[in-house]
Amino acid sequence: MSTAKFALLGHPLAHSMSPFxxxxxxxxxxVQASYExxxxxxxxxxxxxxRLREFDGFNITIPYKQSILPYLNEVDGxxxxxxxxxxxKNEGGRLIGCSxxxxxxxxxxxxxxxxxxxxxxxxxxxxxxxxxxxxxxxAGASSILVAARHPERAEPLLADLRSFxxxxxxxxxxxxxxxxxxxxxxxxxxxxxxxxxxxxxxPHTDGxxxxxxxxxxxxxxxxxxYNPDETVLLQTAERLEKTAVHGIGMLCGQAAVSEEFWGLxxxxxxxxxxxxxxxxxxxxxxxxxxx
Numbered sequence: 001m002s003t004a005k006f007a008l009l010g011h012p013l014a015h016s017m018s019p020f021x022x023x024x025x026x027x028x029x030x031v032q033a034s035y036e037x038x039x040x041x042x043x044x045x046x047x048x049x050x051r052l053r054e055f056d057g058f059n060i061t062i063p064y065k066q067s068i069l070p071y072l073n074e075v076d077g078x079x080x081x082x083x084x085x086x087x088x089k090n091e092g093g094r095l096i097g098c099s100x101x102x103x104x105x106x107x108x109x110x111x112x113x114x115x116x117x118x119x120x121x122x123x124x125x126x127x128x129x130x131x132x133x134x135x136x137x138x139a140g141a142s143s144i145l146v147a148a149r150h151p152e153r154a155e156p157l158l159a160d161l162r163s164f165x166x167x168x169x170x171x172x173x174x175x176x177x178x179x180x181x182x183x184x185x186x187x188x189x190x191x192x193x194x195x196x197x198x199x200x201x202x203p204h205t206d207g208x209x210x211x212x213x214x215x216x217x218x219x220x221x222x223x224x225x226y227n228p229d230e231t232v233l234l235q236t237a238e239r240l241e242k243t244a245v246h247g248i249g250m251l252c253g254q255a256a257v258s259e260e261f262w263g264l265x266x267x268x269x270x271x272x273x274x275x276x277x278x279x280x281x282x283x284x285x286x287x288x289x290x291x
Contacts, residue, residue, distance in 0.1 A: 148176060252272055
């Protein structure tokens with residue numbers, strides 16, 4: 001039996017848990033497959049994509065979720081809206097892309113018993129925020145406030161979210177603020193805070209994207225950063241007795257859906273939750289407890 005080949009494209013990749021996750025998923029499904037890291041600097045992207053044409057499929061992470069698009073033959077509808085792709089399958093030389101980030105986001109929230117149907121405070125306006133904001137909109141969010149260092153840079157995301165809502169007949173108040181305005185506010189409350197920025201990511205683990213005062217105005221907090229598992233943002237949320245949702249759930253969830261997109265067997269929920277726990281243990285082993 002031939003061994004299927006998969007990979008992760010990104011830069012840098014020193015902190016990636018993807019090989020561990022996918023090898024565990026391959027083993028659970030009884031699939032013979034390999035998974036490797038392809039760390040390519042921006043100027044190496046064209047050559048890296050040519051090399052990846054030899055693979056059965058691949059994942060994409062920072063900074064190529066958007067810049068990969070011109071190299072693809074087809075992109076599914078959700079990924080077209082998100083404007084980014086994190087998974088590609090190779091069908092007879094045709095590269096077909098999709099985004100599984102939204103699926104991973106919803107899996108993490110569901111596992112923690114958290115809904116995104118209420119008011120959402122979304123930190124950042126990059127690719128991760130776009131995927132999570134669009135997913136929350138489709139899931140029934142009543143309002144979305146995007147906090148950005150430069151609010152004008154959030155305008156394309158706001159315009160797309162509003163257009164997305166109109167096309168589907170969804171009612172959602174969508175606006176943006178600067179982080180400075182957010183910190184000055186005292187009255188507004190949110191059902192869910194979602195961090196789509198890299199603040200707090202290994203190795204700069206002492207960072208937190210917002211103050212304790214902002215966190216205290218939210219019922220639940222989700223951090224897309226998964227390394228470390230216990231970010232300062234989540235530690236603060238837990239201390240304030242908020243529901244804290246860890247990014248490792250999103251990572252494991254999107255990895256499982258990626259494998260389904262590649263045509264591999266689906267992973268059941270219990271096995272996926274067990275994988276989340278194993279991934280945290282492995283991450284602590286690789287990077288140190290609490291990393």
